[in-house]
Amino acid sequence: MIRVSRKALVEAVGLVGSIIPKGNKVNPLLGNLFVQASPAGMRLWGSNGEIDLEVSLEAEVEREYRALVPYAPFHAFLAALRGDTVSFKESGRLELESEAARASFATMSPEEYPALFEGWVEPQMTLTNAELLFILKAAYAASTEEYRGIFRGVQLESGGGKLKAVASDGYRLAMAWVEHSEQAGVCVIPRAVVGILQQLAEPGERGALGWNERGIFYRSGPYRLSARRLEGEMPDYNRVIPQAFVAKLSLPREAFLESVRRVAVLADPDNRRLDLHLDDKITLGAEGDWGRSSEVMQGEYQGPTLAFSVRAPYLLDALKYAADAEIVTLDLSGPTTPFVVRGERTMALIVPLRV
């Protein structure tokens, strides 16, 4: 007999389920959850073929048990239970009970499941999960297009006293960093892995991160993750960051964000163009088939009269991203060359829209 807290089990099963593919026709076995119990406790494993995930939880276990159970109905049944405790029998089928409810799940032989965590390397770089979550926000600027290769990932760079994350889709770039003393080089992780890490990293806890030439490895509390990394590195992005700026605009971040959101409502639905006109007044404007809108912002501007346009969603993303700053600064290099939106430990680079 295995006895386990229902709440802990539902949570753990749900977490592993977040990577379990639904209706994968290439390998239907991956639709299962691997349940492993030993007197040391219970382990749940899942994989989508690219990412392997393990969650450990406390359980009273009489003897070793391994089973492959169909994820979706197992999770739905556990979630619909009300009792505090769930009991399993270590029999061929997975037989479960909680209060008056009983279920017997069709299981498959665990031997058929692919080997997980092959080539696992215990990660050595420790940091707080809050730091990890902070830098991973750069992922918003990664490309979502299938054919963009390395630009679909987030580049982690460890060295020079910093751990940095960089992402770019070719039209904009985002970067965030935390102080960090270790030196582990560069690794590009797929955006999907970023999503899972964001679920696993409990902000109050610490985690350990590491990578080698084949994969990326993470461990925090009961969670262990291993994933394929993207091959190669991003091309040198420092050459697109302007070295000299001609003007500087400083604005309260939240008010700026709201104004951009408002004015952009009437922007052309095709290019979402937002016009900025900077002199002794800071003016936002937009115009499309439905009409036109404008707004004068309160802020500080130092520089010559400058007018340029930007895709509104890019500016919105960059302003949301600078969430650690009350006042956001735009460093401008001219009407057609990139500008930089600076937060405290973030920077976003945007290429203006050519009109």
Added chain:
Amino acid sequence: MIRVSRKALVEAVGLVGSIIPKGNKVNPLLGNLFVQASPAGMRLWGSNGEIDLEVSLEAEVEREYRALVPYAPFHAFLAALRGDTVSFKESGRLELESEAARASFATMSPEEYPALFEGWVEPQMTLTNAELLFILKAAYAASTEEYRGIFRGVQLESGGGKLKAVASDGYRLAMAWVEHSEQAGVCVIPRAVVGILQQLAEPGERGALGWNERGIFYRSGPYRLSARRLEGEMPDYNRVIPQAFVAKLSLPREAFLESVRRVAVLADPDNRRLDLHLDDKITLGAEGDWGRSSEVMQGEYQGPTLAFSVRAPYLLDALKYAADAEIVTLDLSGPTTPFVVRGERTMALIVPLRV
């Protein structure tokens, strides 16, 4: 100049917007909101060609104004504003301002818009909106299939001291009633109209409802609705309600609902079959490719040993529907003939699944 509370305006525009069709290619004019202002206040009109809706709101208006404004950007812009008050100019375009934000919307001539509320008849049957909302819940049993004609509506019946709503998709039927002294006969209203009424009817207020051979009419506070009714009446449903029952099952509604939800997780995904076995124990069971589940319920059963099956979602819907009852009663007429789920002022009839 027209001055109006931003919050009241956003709410009113959003409500009318709930019926404004998105991307209607037959009549793109219906994508607009009709704004009408006079010293008496402001009126907003919208229509999807079947349902006409009016919302009135207080406004300071200097002189008469009428405009057709594109709904989607108008609503989005208002929702993105922060000021308490919005001002319009009574000019050709709709020019709007609130704090530092300005917008000028492309408008169309109101003369091109179809005439709304033609054939309006002031509704005479008054009731509380809470009563109206209660009976309209029967709509869950209406058919969602395009070709089902009259079964896609909810039949309102006024007479015999009751106002009753009945809906059926041919496999099940739902009925709810409130005490009511008026006699207005029968009217079948489309399910879409039920959805709008559910949005308009503020539970704390009273409303007035009426119908004639062409339409249904409703008014409550600032809202006025006119809609086409479905032609004809439902066939006599009383002949499918069993006149004699052989058994009676009484169960606490919420516990029953939870058990059905739980056991049904492992039901066959095709027919969602749930098995009930009733004798000195009340047992629910289900079985499918993923495994099988069962549960013994606490309740009272009077009758011979009886086993039958039901589509789990039908039973779930009926149990949710009987929300006014703590104890729900099932009157059973046999393993293959309809049974009835009774709440306080609701009844649901379900045809068992033939196995």
